[in-house]
Amino acid sequence: MIDVRQVTRYFGRVKAVDQVSFQVEKGEILGFLGPNAAGKTTTMRILTTFLPATKGTATVAGYDVHLKSMEVRKRIGYMPENPPLYTEMRVRDFIDFVASIKGVDPRDRKRAVAETMDKTGVAHVSNRVIKTLSKGYKQRVGLAQALVHNPDVLILDEPTVGLDPKQIIEVRELIKSLGGNHTIILSTHILPEVSMTCERVVIINAGRVVAEDKPENLTRHLTASQRISVAVKGPKQDVQSKLSALSSVSQVIPSQSGDDASVHRFLLESLAENEIRPQVARAVIENGWDLFEMKPEGLSLEDVFLHLTTKEEGTEL
């Protein structure tokens, strides 16, 4: 449904997005996770045709965002970081206006507007002037404007930012209920948010995609306080089981071996803050194997996580 290929965007000299590629399947909810200034908003603006990419291509529902931008626009609902609201308008009039410019058939418009207001829970404030609404309700009106034309794709830029815990839960429930019917990309800098709402996560940092995985796996990366890779010469099964048995090692993942078939590589993770290297080294020696290499492993994700918001006040994980 969404296909992003090698998209790069410069602002003057600043490279805001650097060769970003990812795909989103129909009906999937993709989390777009990254700290501030990672390039989330810029990527989303490229997908919504608001900004052109400097290099690379992206297609939404099979249409190129640059060459067929009008076709793309008909099929996306976009909620920017600040909900785009004409605050002097009444809720109903505003949604109706959006339905009209999004190309909803005039005969269906009234029904579409009413349904959307029901779905987003703003029906009972439909005659209120938007500027008199609370932040939470403004956010819902923002969602309503993204939904009113029943788009294939929803692009939501930090949809829960600035809401109170109760509102956050409500908005997340709403988004989850939209998955399946819509393909959704949701950006956030809050780690627990992706595990709660998304099926898959793309992590972006300093404009680059640094990881792509299921949320469960990310949480595991996060709780592992140390990861090392070791290369050991010895019987593979035996090595793996013995290393797993060590008290401070939580997981042993075999990784690809080098040229020498008898030397096996493993990725070890520790749960607590224990230093596992001495223990591992001792185990290898005591079992009569040869230790070829031992080094701390790819901590780039951790650097990213350091800058993410990993805890939330008041909401359940």
Added chain:
Amino acid sequence: MRNYWTIVTRELKSYFSSPVAYVVIGLFLLISGVFYYLIVTNFVQVCMRADMQAQMYRMAPPKLNINMMAIRPLFHNMSLFALFFLPLVTMRLYADEKRSGTIELLLTSPVSNLQHLAGKFTAAAVLYLLMLIFSFVYMILLYIFGSPETGPILTGYLGLYLLGLSYLSFGLFFSTLTDNQLIAAIATMVFILFFWAIGWLSGSVSPALGQALEQFSLIEHFDDFSKGIFDTQHVIFYLSFVVMGLFLSFISIESARWRGR
């Protein structure tokens, strides 16, 4: 086409759901009214004095022309007031969308840049038309107390409208350049004043250059209208000005995409 009308309607509603339209129309009418009063009372005094002199010297009272002596200066005054009020009408059109972020909705909807540009311009032009229609009351009063010629009044209004459209189209342009309404309005006023005053320079430069400058002066082209002369040359001048402003606005919106807005 439907998108165009949707934008026009929304913009017009927006004018009237905030104080902008009422304040701009109200102040324009008020200030025009004050000058109308001053000009007309002055004209009446001049007439009375002329009558008295005529009686003193036992001559027929002179026929003083209300079109030349009252209506024409009034048009000139109104063209100046429009210079200060119309930038207030256009300043929010894009600047406010940028400030509030609604520009992201507008530019990610299947509405072409030409459609929203034309829609916004039309809304401003309609508001200005309303301003002029209200001010027409002053002219009607003149018919009650005197007998002005209708021709010059009509050409005067036509000129005033075309002149105002030029202001509006450049006001729209300056509104695309910034997210600050005040800056948009001030830039517009300075720009228009420059094109107003460019004719005044003509005296102090070489005759050839002076003539060229006069050709570009917004107000030079208005003079004939206020005298009751309809010349397509002037109509074409103002329409070119309008098209120029709209074209620059279009370029500005398109290029902002690449710059990063």
